[in-house]
Protein backbone atom coordinates (compact mmCIF):
# COMPACT_ATOMS: atom_id res chain seq x y z
CA UNK A 10 0.00 0.00 0.00
CA UNK A 11 1.36 3.41 -0.92
CA UNK A 12 2.72 5.37 2.01
CA UNK A 13 -0.06 7.64 3.10
CA UNK A 14 0.95 11.16 3.95
CA UNK A 15 -2.06 11.64 6.16
CA UNK A 16 -1.03 12.76 9.61
CA UNK A 17 -1.42 10.23 12.37
CA UNK A 18 -4.23 12.28 13.90
CA UNK A 19 -6.20 12.42 10.63
CA UNK A 20 -5.62 8.75 10.01
CA UNK A 21 -6.81 7.80 13.49
CA UNK A 22 -9.78 10.15 13.14
CA UNK A 23 -10.90 8.52 9.85
CA UNK A 24 -10.53 5.10 11.43
CA UNK A 25 -12.60 6.16 14.42
CA UNK A 26 -15.35 7.71 12.28
CA UNK A 27 -15.48 4.59 10.12
CA UNK A 28 -15.76 2.32 13.16
CA UNK A 29 -18.49 4.46 14.72
CA UNK A 30 -20.38 4.53 11.41
CA UNK A 31 -20.02 0.75 11.03
CA UNK A 32 -21.36 0.11 14.54
CA UNK A 33 -24.37 2.31 13.80
CA UNK A 34 -25.45 0.24 10.81
CA UNK A 35 -28.60 -1.81 11.48
CA UNK A 36 -27.59 -5.46 11.74
CA UNK A 37 -23.84 -4.79 11.99
CA UNK A 38 -21.78 -6.06 14.89
CA UNK A 39 -18.11 -6.09 15.84
CA UNK A 40 -16.34 -7.63 18.82
CA UNK A 41 -14.45 -4.52 19.92
CA UNK A 42 -13.59 -6.42 23.09
CA UNK A 43 -11.51 -8.82 20.96
CA UNK A 44 -10.26 -6.84 17.98
CA UNK A 45 -9.15 -3.34 17.02
CA UNK A 46 -8.42 -1.55 13.77
CA UNK A 47 -4.78 -0.51 13.82
CA UNK A 48 -2.45 1.75 11.91
CA UNK A 49 0.01 -0.61 10.19
CA UNK A 50 1.56 1.98 7.88
CA UNK A 51 4.97 1.49 9.50
CA UNK A 52 5.07 -1.88 7.76
CA UNK A 53 3.40 -0.57 4.63
CA UNK A 54 0.14 -2.40 5.29
CA UNK A 55 -2.30 0.50 5.77
CA UNK A 56 -4.98 -0.34 8.25
CA UNK A 57 -5.42 -3.82 9.59
CA UNK A 58 -7.37 -5.66 12.26
CA UNK A 59 -5.44 -6.96 15.25
CA UNK A 60 -6.45 -9.21 18.17
CA UNK A 61 -6.66 -7.34 21.49
CA UNK A 62 -7.10 -10.55 23.49
CA UNK A 63 -6.64 -14.26 22.94
CA UNK A 64 -9.48 -15.42 20.66
CA UNK A 65 -10.71 -19.00 20.41
CA UNK A 66 -11.32 -20.72 17.05
CA UNK A 67 -14.76 -20.33 15.45
CA UNK A 68 -15.39 -16.93 17.00
CA UNK A 69 -17.46 -14.48 14.97
CA UNK A 70 -15.45 -11.26 14.90
CA UNK A 71 -17.87 -9.04 13.02
CA UNK A 72 -21.02 -9.17 10.94
CA UNK A 73 -21.65 -7.01 7.89
CA UNK A 74 -25.30 -6.73 6.83
CA UNK A 75 -25.76 -7.08 3.08
CA UNK A 76 -27.50 -3.67 3.05
CA UNK A 77 -24.17 -2.08 4.00
CA UNK A 78 -22.38 -3.45 0.94
CA UNK A 79 -21.83 -1.13 -2.01
CA UNK A 80 -23.05 -3.09 -5.02
CA UNK A 81 -25.61 -2.90 -7.78
CA UNK A 82 -28.34 -4.15 -5.41
CA UNK A 83 -27.90 -1.28 -2.93
CA UNK A 84 -26.78 1.53 -5.25
CA UNK A 85 -28.73 4.78 -5.21
CA UNK A 86 -27.42 5.34 -8.74
CA UNK A 87 -29.94 2.75 -9.89
CA UNK A 88 -32.77 5.24 -9.28
CA UNK A 89 -30.95 7.81 -11.39
CA UNK A 90 -29.74 5.78 -14.38
CA UNK A 91 -31.54 2.42 -14.30
CA UNK A 92 -30.47 1.63 -17.87
CA UNK A 93 -26.85 0.94 -16.98
CA UNK A 94 -27.81 -1.74 -14.48
CA UNK A 95 -28.67 -4.30 -17.14
CA UNK A 96 -25.27 -5.89 -17.38
CA UNK A 97 -23.56 -7.18 -20.51
CA UNK A 98 -25.27 -10.29 -21.74
CA UNK A 99 -28.25 -9.83 -19.41
CA UNK A 100 -30.15 -7.48 -21.70
CA UNK A 101 -32.57 -8.30 -24.45
CA UNK A 102 -29.87 -9.63 -26.70
CA UNK A 103 -29.42 -6.55 -28.88
CA UNK A 104 -25.88 -6.11 -27.67
CA UNK A 105 -24.85 -4.17 -30.75
CA UNK A 106 -27.52 -1.55 -30.37
CA UNK A 107 -25.86 0.89 -28.02
CA UNK A 108 -27.54 4.15 -27.09
CA UNK A 109 -25.63 7.27 -27.92
CA UNK A 110 -25.44 8.27 -24.28
CA UNK A 111 -23.53 5.16 -23.32
CA UNK A 112 -26.45 3.64 -21.42
CA UNK A 113 -27.26 0.75 -23.72
CA UNK A 114 -28.41 -2.26 -21.78
CA UNK A 115 -25.30 -4.13 -22.74
CA UNK A 116 -22.50 -1.61 -22.33
CA UNK A 117 -21.56 -2.22 -18.67
CA UNK A 118 -20.07 -5.19 -16.86
CA UNK A 119 -20.01 -5.69 -13.10
CA UNK A 120 -16.59 -4.07 -12.87
CA UNK A 121 -17.33 -0.88 -14.81
CA UNK A 122 -20.72 -0.58 -13.11
CA UNK A 123 -19.14 -0.67 -9.66
CA UNK A 124 -16.64 1.98 -10.77
CA UNK A 125 -19.57 4.19 -11.79
CA UNK A 126 -21.34 3.52 -8.49
CA UNK A 127 -18.23 4.43 -6.48
CA UNK A 128 -17.61 7.61 -8.49
CA UNK A 129 -21.23 8.60 -7.99
CA UNK A 130 -21.01 7.99 -4.22
CA UNK A 131 -17.71 9.87 -4.04
CA UNK A 132 -19.17 13.01 -5.63
CA UNK A 133 -22.24 12.84 -3.40
CA UNK A 134 -20.00 13.75 -0.48
CA UNK A 135 -21.95 14.08 2.78
CA UNK A 136 -25.10 12.79 1.09
CA UNK A 137 -23.49 9.40 0.58
CA UNK A 138 -24.53 6.74 3.04
CA UNK A 139 -20.98 5.34 2.76
CA UNK A 140 -18.98 8.53 3.28
CA UNK A 141 -17.03 7.37 6.40
CA UNK A 142 -16.22 4.15 4.57
CA UNK A 143 -15.13 5.90 1.36
CA UNK A 144 -12.85 8.08 3.49
CA UNK A 145 -10.82 5.08 4.64
CA UNK A 146 -10.33 3.72 1.13
CA UNK A 147 -6.88 4.62 -0.18
CA UNK A 148 -6.42 7.40 -2.69
CA UNK A 149 -3.15 5.98 -4.00
CA UNK A 150 -2.07 2.45 -4.79
CA UNK A 151 1.16 0.53 -5.10
CA UNK A 152 -0.03 -1.73 -7.90
CA UNK A 153 2.36 -1.62 -10.91
CA UNK A 154 -0.27 0.25 -12.92
CA UNK A 155 0.88 3.34 -11.02
CA UNK A 156 4.62 2.67 -11.23
CA UNK A 157 6.98 4.91 -13.20
CA UNK A 158 9.00 3.35 -16.06
CA UNK A 159 12.05 3.30 -13.75
CA UNK A 160 10.07 1.45 -11.08
CA UNK A 161 8.68 -0.99 -13.64
CA UNK A 162 12.21 -1.72 -14.82
CA UNK A 163 12.83 -3.33 -11.40
CA UNK A 164 10.65 -6.20 -12.58
CA UNK A 165 13.24 -6.85 -15.30
CA UNK A 166 12.19 -9.87 -17.42
CA UNK A 167 9.17 -10.82 -15.31
CA UNK A 168 6.08 -11.67 -17.37
CA UNK A 169 4.23 -9.31 -15.01
CA UNK A 170 5.49 -6.35 -17.07
CA UNK A 171 3.23 -7.40 -19.95
CA UNK A 172 0.24 -7.85 -17.65
CA UNK A 173 0.13 -4.48 -15.91
CA UNK A 174 -2.83 -3.55 -18.10
CA UNK A 175 -2.73 0.25 -17.96
CA UNK A 176 -3.65 0.64 -21.63
CA UNK A 177 -6.60 -1.75 -21.35
CA UNK A 178 -7.83 0.03 -18.24
CA UNK A 179 -7.59 3.43 -19.98
CA UNK A 180 -9.52 2.08 -22.97
CA UNK A 181 -12.23 0.59 -20.76
CA UNK A 182 -12.62 3.84 -18.81
CA UNK A 183 -12.79 5.86 -22.01
CA UNK A 184 -15.39 3.61 -23.60
CA UNK A 185 -17.55 2.67 -20.61
CA UNK A 186 -17.10 5.18 -17.82
CA UNK A 187 -16.55 8.64 -19.28
CA UNK A 188 -19.46 8.50 -21.79
CA UNK A 189 -21.95 7.61 -19.02
CA UNK A 190 -20.71 10.38 -16.73
CA UNK A 191 -20.67 12.96 -19.52
CA UNK A 192 -24.18 11.97 -20.57
CA UNK A 193 -25.42 12.36 -16.97
CA UNK A 194 -23.46 15.27 -15.53
CA UNK A 195 -26.51 16.47 -13.60
CA UNK A 196 -26.54 13.10 -11.78
CA UNK A 197 -22.82 12.85 -11.04
CA UNK A 198 -22.19 16.53 -10.32
CA UNK A 199 -25.44 17.73 -8.76
CA UNK A 200 -23.97 20.99 -7.49
CA UNK A 201 -22.71 22.02 -10.87
CA UNK A 202 -19.36 20.28 -10.60
CA UNK A 203 -19.20 20.05 -14.37
CA UNK A 204 -15.70 21.48 -14.22
CA UNK A 205 -14.22 18.07 -13.45
CA UNK A 206 -12.24 17.41 -16.61
CA UNK A 207 -11.65 14.09 -18.35
CA UNK A 208 -8.12 13.78 -16.96
CA UNK A 209 -9.45 14.05 -13.42
CA UNK A 210 -12.24 11.60 -14.19
CA UNK A 211 -9.78 9.15 -15.69
CA UNK A 212 -7.69 9.37 -12.55
CA UNK A 213 -10.76 8.92 -10.36
CA UNK A 214 -11.89 5.89 -12.38
CA UNK A 215 -8.41 4.38 -12.04
CA UNK A 216 -8.55 4.91 -8.32
CA UNK A 217 -11.96 3.28 -8.01
CA UNK A 218 -10.99 0.43 -10.34
CA UNK A 219 -7.88 -0.23 -8.25
CA UNK A 220 -9.92 -0.13 -5.04
CA UNK A 221 -12.28 -2.70 -6.54
CA UNK A 222 -9.36 -4.88 -7.61
CA UNK A 223 -7.84 -4.88 -4.12
CA UNK A 224 -10.96 -4.63 -1.92
CA UNK A 225 -14.10 -5.97 -3.64
CA UNK A 226 -15.69 -9.32 -2.89
CA UNK A 227 -17.56 -11.66 -5.17
CA UNK A 228 -21.06 -11.58 -3.76
CA UNK A 229 -22.69 -14.27 -5.80
CA UNK A 230 -21.09 -17.08 -3.94
CA UNK A 231 -23.52 -18.96 -1.82
CA UNK A 232 -22.34 -19.90 1.59
CA UNK A 233 -25.11 -20.23 4.08
CA UNK A 234 -23.23 -22.53 6.40
CA UNK A 235 -21.66 -19.62 8.30
CA UNK A 236 -19.97 -20.73 11.47
CA UNK A 237 -20.02 -24.33 10.34
CA UNK A 238 -17.91 -23.51 7.30
CA UNK A 239 -14.91 -25.76 6.89
CA UNK A 240 -11.94 -25.29 4.61
CA UNK A 241 -13.33 -27.77 2.15
CA UNK A 242 -16.75 -26.35 1.66
CA UNK A 243 -15.49 -22.80 1.66
CA UNK A 244 -12.49 -23.54 -0.51
CA UNK A 245 -13.80 -21.97 -3.67
CA UNK A 246 -14.50 -18.79 -1.83
CA UNK A 247 -10.99 -18.39 -0.58
CA UNK A 248 -9.67 -18.47 -4.08
CA UNK A 249 -10.60 -15.04 -5.27
CA UNK A 250 -10.68 -14.72 -9.00
CA UNK A 251 -10.96 -11.07 -9.85
CA UNK A 252 -11.32 -11.73 -13.56
CA UNK A 253 -14.48 -13.74 -13.98
CA UNK A 254 -16.72 -12.42 -11.28
CA UNK A 255 -20.29 -11.51 -11.92
CA UNK A 256 -21.54 -9.62 -8.87
CA UNK A 257 -18.98 -7.43 -7.17
CA UNK A 258 -19.40 -5.50 -3.96
CA UNK A 259 -17.39 -3.40 -1.54
CA UNK A 260 -17.86 -4.91 1.90
CA UNK A 261 -17.00 -2.42 4.66
CA UNK A 262 -14.94 -3.92 7.51
CA UNK A 263 -14.47 -7.29 5.77
CA UNK A 264 -12.08 -5.45 3.47
CA UNK A 265 -10.14 -3.97 6.36
CA UNK A 266 -8.58 -7.39 6.90
CA UNK A 267 -5.13 -7.80 5.42
CA UNK A 268 -4.19 -11.19 4.01
CA UNK A 269 -1.40 -13.71 3.61
CA UNK A 270 -0.75 -17.22 2.34
CA UNK A 271 -1.16 -18.34 5.97
CA UNK A 272 -4.25 -16.88 7.51
CA UNK A 273 -6.49 -17.26 10.51
CA UNK A 274 -9.90 -15.92 9.54
CA UNK A 275 -12.49 -16.41 6.88
CA UNK A 276 -15.43 -14.42 5.53
CA UNK A 277 -18.61 -16.49 5.36
CA UNK A 278 -21.30 -15.36 2.97
CA UNK A 279 -24.73 -15.68 4.60
CA UNK A 280 -28.10 -14.79 3.15
CA UNK A 281 -28.50 -11.46 4.98
CA UNK A 282 -24.97 -10.79 6.12
CA UNK A 283 -21.29 -11.64 5.78
CA UNK A 284 -19.42 -12.73 8.90
CA UNK A 285 -15.73 -12.90 9.75
CA UNK A 286 -14.89 -16.03 11.73
CA UNK A 287 -11.61 -17.21 13.25
CA UNK A 288 -10.25 -20.46 11.84
CA UNK A 289 -8.03 -21.26 14.82
CA UNK A 290 -7.10 -19.79 18.20
CA UNK A 291 -5.48 -16.36 17.75
CA UNK A 292 -3.21 -14.78 20.33
CA UNK A 293 -3.50 -11.18 21.54
CA UNK A 294 -1.36 -8.96 19.32
CA UNK A 295 -1.60 -11.20 16.24
CA UNK A 296 -3.05 -9.72 13.09
CA UNK A 297 -6.34 -11.15 11.82
CA UNK A 298 -5.62 -12.31 8.27
CA UNK A 299 -7.84 -13.27 5.37
CA UNK A 300 -6.75 -15.22 2.27
CA UNK A 301 -6.63 -14.07 -1.36
CA UNK A 302 -5.72 -17.47 -2.78
CA UNK A 303 -2.56 -19.33 -3.80
CA UNK A 304 -1.19 -16.37 -5.74
CA UNK A 305 2.40 -15.87 -6.88
CA UNK A 306 3.94 -12.65 -5.62
CA UNK A 307 3.78 -11.22 -9.15
CA UNK A 308 0.00 -11.59 -9.13
CA UNK A 309 -0.33 -10.39 -5.55
CA UNK A 310 1.56 -7.28 -6.61
CA UNK A 311 -0.51 -6.82 -9.76
CA UNK A 312 -3.84 -7.04 -7.97
CA UNK A 313 -3.12 -5.82 -4.45
CA UNK A 314 0.16 -3.89 -4.60
CA UNK A 315 2.15 -5.92 -2.08
CA UNK A 316 4.26 -9.08 -1.78
CA UNK A 317 4.90 -11.43 1.13
CA UNK A 318 7.58 -14.07 1.80
CA UNK A 319 4.91 -16.72 2.32
CA UNK A 320 3.48 -16.21 -1.15
CA UNK A 321 6.87 -17.02 -2.72
CA UNK A 322 5.99 -20.72 -2.64
CA UNK A 323 3.35 -19.99 -5.30
CA UNK A 324 5.73 -18.06 -7.57
CA UNK A 325 5.65 -18.93 -11.24
CA UNK A 326 7.88 -18.20 -14.18
CA UNK A 327 7.03 -18.22 -17.85
CA UNK A 328 9.31 -20.15 -20.17
CA UNK A 329 8.87 -18.90 -23.74
CA UNK A 330 8.72 -21.67 -26.34
CA UNK A 331 11.17 -19.85 -28.58
CA UNK A 332 13.94 -20.52 -26.02
CA UNK A 333 13.17 -24.24 -25.97
CA UNK A 334 12.97 -24.27 -29.74
CA UNK A 335 16.39 -22.60 -29.93
CA UNK A 336 17.75 -25.31 -27.61
CA UNK A 337 16.30 -28.03 -29.84
CA UNK A 338 17.67 -26.39 -32.95
CA UNK A 339 21.14 -26.28 -31.43
CA UNK A 340 20.99 -30.02 -30.80
CA UNK A 341 19.18 -31.23 -33.90
CA UNK A 342 20.17 -28.98 -36.77
CA UNK A 343 23.51 -29.00 -38.53
CA UNK A 344 26.20 -31.58 -39.02
CA UNK A 345 24.61 -32.46 -42.37
CA UNK A 346 21.58 -33.99 -40.67
CA UNK A 347 18.76 -31.42 -40.72
CA UNK A 348 19.25 -28.29 -42.78
CA UNK A 349 18.00 -24.84 -41.72
CA UNK A 350 15.31 -24.90 -44.43
CA UNK A 351 13.79 -28.10 -43.10
CA UNK A 352 14.03 -26.75 -39.58
CA UNK A 353 12.04 -23.67 -40.65
CA UNK A 354 9.41 -25.97 -42.13
CA UNK A 355 9.20 -27.87 -38.84
CA UNK A 356 8.74 -24.62 -36.92
CA UNK A 357 5.96 -23.56 -39.27
CA UNK A 358 4.27 -26.95 -39.15
CA UNK A 359 4.03 -27.10 -35.36
CA UNK A 360 2.46 -23.64 -35.37
CA UNK A 361 -0.12 -24.60 -37.99
CA UNK A 362 -3.34 -26.43 -37.27
CA UNK A 363 -2.48 -29.34 -39.55
CA UNK A 364 0.30 -30.94 -37.54
CA UNK A 365 -2.34 -33.15 -35.93
CA UNK A 366 -1.35 -32.06 -32.41
CA UNK A 367 -2.93 -29.84 -29.80
CA UNK A 368 -2.82 -26.09 -30.00
CA UNK A 369 0.59 -24.54 -30.22
CA UNK A 370 1.67 -22.82 -26.98
CA UNK A 371 3.83 -19.68 -27.01
CA UNK A 372 4.99 -20.16 -23.44
CA UNK A 373 4.80 -22.55 -20.51
CA UNK A 374 4.25 -21.76 -16.86
CA UNK A 375 6.66 -23.36 -14.41
CA UNK A 376 5.55 -23.72 -10.81
CA UNK A 377 6.16 -25.74 -7.68
CA UNK A 378 3.91 -28.41 -6.29
CA UNK A 379 2.35 -27.15 -3.08
CA UNK A 380 -0.43 -28.44 -0.87
CA UNK A 381 -3.37 -26.16 -0.13
CA UNK A 382 -3.40 -24.54 3.30
CA UNK A 383 -5.12 -26.73 5.88
CA UNK A 384 -8.59 -26.04 7.31
CA UNK A 385 -7.04 -23.74 9.94
CA UNK A 386 -5.34 -21.64 7.24
CA UNK A 387 -1.87 -23.05 7.90
CA UNK A 388 0.67 -24.22 5.36
CA UNK A 389 1.93 -27.76 5.64
CA UNK A 390 5.16 -28.95 4.03
CA UNK A 391 7.38 -27.23 1.51
CA UNK A 392 6.53 -26.30 -2.03
CA UNK A 393 8.79 -28.31 -4.33
CA UNK A 394 9.58 -28.16 -8.03
CA UNK A 395 8.63 -31.65 -9.21
CA UNK A 396 8.57 -31.46 -12.96
CA UNK A 397 8.05 -29.65 -16.23
CA UNK A 398 4.54 -29.09 -17.60
CA UNK A 399 3.24 -32.08 -19.62
CA UNK A 400 2.26 -29.71 -22.43
CA UNK A 401 5.91 -28.70 -22.87
CA UNK A 402 6.92 -32.35 -23.33
CA UNK A 403 4.05 -32.80 -25.79
CA UNK A 404 5.14 -29.81 -27.84
CA UNK A 405 8.70 -31.13 -28.02
CA UNK A 406 7.31 -34.49 -29.19
CA UNK A 407 5.35 -32.61 -31.86
CA UNK A 408 8.64 -31.10 -33.09
CA UNK A 409 10.26 -34.52 -33.38
CA UNK A 410 7.21 -35.87 -35.18
CA UNK A 411 7.23 -32.92 -37.58
CA UNK A 412 10.92 -33.45 -38.19
CA UNK A 413 10.24 -36.99 -39.27
CA UNK A 414 7.44 -35.83 -41.55
CA UNK A 415 9.37 -32.94 -43.10
CA UNK A 416 12.88 -34.34 -43.28
CA UNK A 417 11.97 -38.01 -43.44
CA UNK A 418 14.51 -38.85 -40.79
CA UNK A 419 13.98 -40.15 -37.34
CA UNK A 420 16.81 -38.47 -35.53
CA UNK A 421 15.89 -39.61 -32.11
CA UNK A 422 14.05 -42.91 -32.32
CA UNK A 423 15.54 -44.10 -29.07
CA UNK A 424 13.43 -43.08 -26.06
CA UNK A 425 16.37 -42.23 -23.82
CA UNK A 426 18.10 -40.14 -26.47
CA UNK A 427 14.82 -38.32 -27.10
CA UNK A 428 14.49 -37.56 -23.40
CA UNK A 429 18.07 -36.39 -23.25
CA UNK A 430 17.57 -34.03 -26.19
CA UNK A 431 14.44 -32.70 -24.52
CA UNK A 432 16.07 -32.15 -21.13
CA UNK A 433 19.19 -30.59 -22.60
CA UNK A 434 17.10 -28.21 -24.70
CA UNK A 435 15.02 -27.23 -21.67
CA UNK A 436 18.13 -26.76 -19.54
CA UNK A 437 19.54 -24.41 -22.16
CA UNK A 438 16.20 -22.58 -22.29
CA UNK A 439 16.06 -22.17 -18.50
CA UNK A 440 19.58 -20.75 -18.48
CA UNK A 441 18.73 -18.41 -21.35
CA UNK A 442 15.56 -17.33 -19.52
CA UNK A 443 17.59 -16.50 -16.43
CA UNK A 444 19.95 -14.39 -18.56
CA UNK A 445 16.98 -12.29 -19.70
CA UNK A 446 16.92 -10.66 -16.25
CA UNK A 447 19.30 -7.71 -15.96
CA UNK A 448 20.79 -8.83 -12.64
CA UNK A 449 21.73 -12.26 -11.33
CA UNK A 450 20.14 -13.98 -8.38
CA UNK A 451 23.34 -13.32 -6.44
CA UNK A 452 23.20 -9.59 -7.34
CA UNK A 453 19.64 -9.50 -6.05
CA UNK A 454 20.58 -11.21 -2.82
CA UNK A 455 23.23 -8.59 -2.10
CA UNK A 456 20.95 -5.71 -3.13
CA UNK A 457 18.37 -7.07 -0.74
CA UNK A 458 20.81 -7.33 2.15
CA UNK A 459 22.13 -3.80 1.56
CA UNK A 460 18.65 -2.61 2.55
CA UNK A 461 18.75 0.66 0.60
CA UNK A 462 15.72 0.06 -1.60
CA UNK A 463 12.42 1.96 -1.66
CA UNK A 464 9.17 0.05 -1.12
CA UNK A 465 8.44 -0.41 -4.83
CA UNK A 466 12.04 -1.27 -5.70
CA UNK A 467 11.98 -3.90 -3.01
CA UNK A 468 8.72 -5.39 -4.25
CA UNK A 469 10.03 -5.46 -7.82
CA UNK A 470 13.18 -7.14 -6.59
CA UNK A 471 11.16 -9.64 -4.58
CA UNK A 472 9.15 -10.64 -7.66
CA UNK A 473 12.14 -11.04 -9.98
CA UNK A 474 14.23 -12.79 -7.32
CA UNK A 475 11.41 -15.30 -6.69
CA UNK A 476 11.26 -16.07 -10.41
CA UNK A 477 15.04 -16.56 -10.62
CA UNK A 478 14.96 -18.86 -7.59
CA UNK A 479 12.31 -20.96 -9.30
CA UNK A 480 14.38 -21.04 -12.51
CA UNK A 481 17.34 -22.33 -10.49
CA UNK A 482 15.19 -25.03 -8.87
CA UNK A 483 13.91 -26.07 -12.28
CA UNK A 484 17.49 -26.27 -13.59
CA UNK A 485 18.53 -28.40 -10.63
CA UNK A 486 15.57 -30.70 -11.28
CA UNK A 487 16.48 -31.05 -14.97
CA UNK A 488 20.11 -31.77 -14.09
CA UNK A 489 19.04 -34.50 -11.68
CA UNK A 490 16.85 -36.03 -14.38
CA UNK A 491 19.76 -35.94 -16.84
CA UNK A 492 22.09 -37.56 -14.31
CA UNK A 493 19.58 -40.33 -13.71
CA UNK A 494 19.20 -40.83 -17.43
CA UNK A 495 22.94 -41.10 -17.90
CA UNK A 496 23.25 -43.47 -14.92
CA UNK A 497 20.53 -45.67 -16.39
CA UNK A 498 22.21 -45.61 -19.80
CA UNK A 499 25.55 -46.60 -18.19
CA UNK A 500 23.82 -49.43 -16.26
CA UNK A 501 22.17 -50.62 -19.45
CA UNK A 502 25.37 -50.66 -21.42
CA UNK A 503 27.14 -52.49 -18.58
CA UNK A 504 24.40 -55.11 -18.49
CA UNK A 505 24.52 -55.38 -22.29
CA UNK A 506 28.23 -56.08 -22.02
CA UNK A 507 27.52 -58.69 -19.34
CA UNK A 508 24.79 -60.20 -21.50
CA UNK A 509 26.92 -59.98 -24.64
CA UNK A 510 28.06 -62.97 -26.75
CA UNK A 511 31.00 -63.65 -24.43
CA UNK A 512 28.74 -63.82 -21.41
CA UNK A 513 26.28 -66.01 -23.25
CA UNK A 514 29.07 -68.30 -24.26
CA UNK A 515 30.22 -68.44 -20.69
CA UNK A 516 26.74 -69.35 -19.54
CA UNK A 517 26.33 -72.18 -22.01
Ligand SMILES: C[S@@+](CC[C@H](N)C(=O)[O-])C[C@H]1O[C@@H](n2cnc3c(N)ncnc32)[C@H](O)[C@@H]1O
Pocket residue numbers: 010011052053054055056057145146147223224263264265266267268269312313314315317
Ligand atom coordinates in the same frame (compact mmCIF):
# COMPACT_ATOMS: atom_id res chain seq x y z
C1 LIG B 1 -8.67 -5.43 1.39
S1 LIG B 1 -7.49 -4.25 1.72
C2 LIG B 1 -7.02 -4.54 3.39
C3 LIG B 1 -7.07 -3.27 4.21
C4 LIG B 1 -6.00 -2.25 3.89
N1 LIG B 1 -4.78 -2.55 4.59
C5 LIG B 1 -6.44 -0.85 4.20
O1 LIG B 1 -5.73 -0.12 4.90
O2 LIG B 1 -7.48 -0.41 3.72
C6 LIG B 1 -6.20 -4.88 0.73
C7 LIG B 1 -4.96 -4.02 0.72
O3 LIG B 1 -4.31 -4.09 1.97
C8 LIG B 1 -2.91 -4.20 1.81
N2 LIG B 1 -2.49 -5.50 2.35
C9 LIG B 1 -3.25 -6.61 2.52
N3 LIG B 1 -2.54 -7.59 3.06
C10 LIG B 1 -1.29 -7.12 3.25
C11 LIG B 1 -0.08 -7.67 3.77
N4 LIG B 1 -0.02 -8.92 4.21
N5 LIG B 1 1.00 -6.89 3.78
C12 LIG B 1 0.97 -5.61 3.32
N6 LIG B 1 -0.14 -5.04 2.81
C13 LIG B 1 -1.27 -5.78 2.78
C14 LIG B 1 -2.63 -4.08 0.33
O4 LIG B 1 -2.36 -2.72 0.06
C15 LIG B 1 -3.95 -4.49 -0.30
O5 LIG B 1 -4.18 -3.89 -1.55
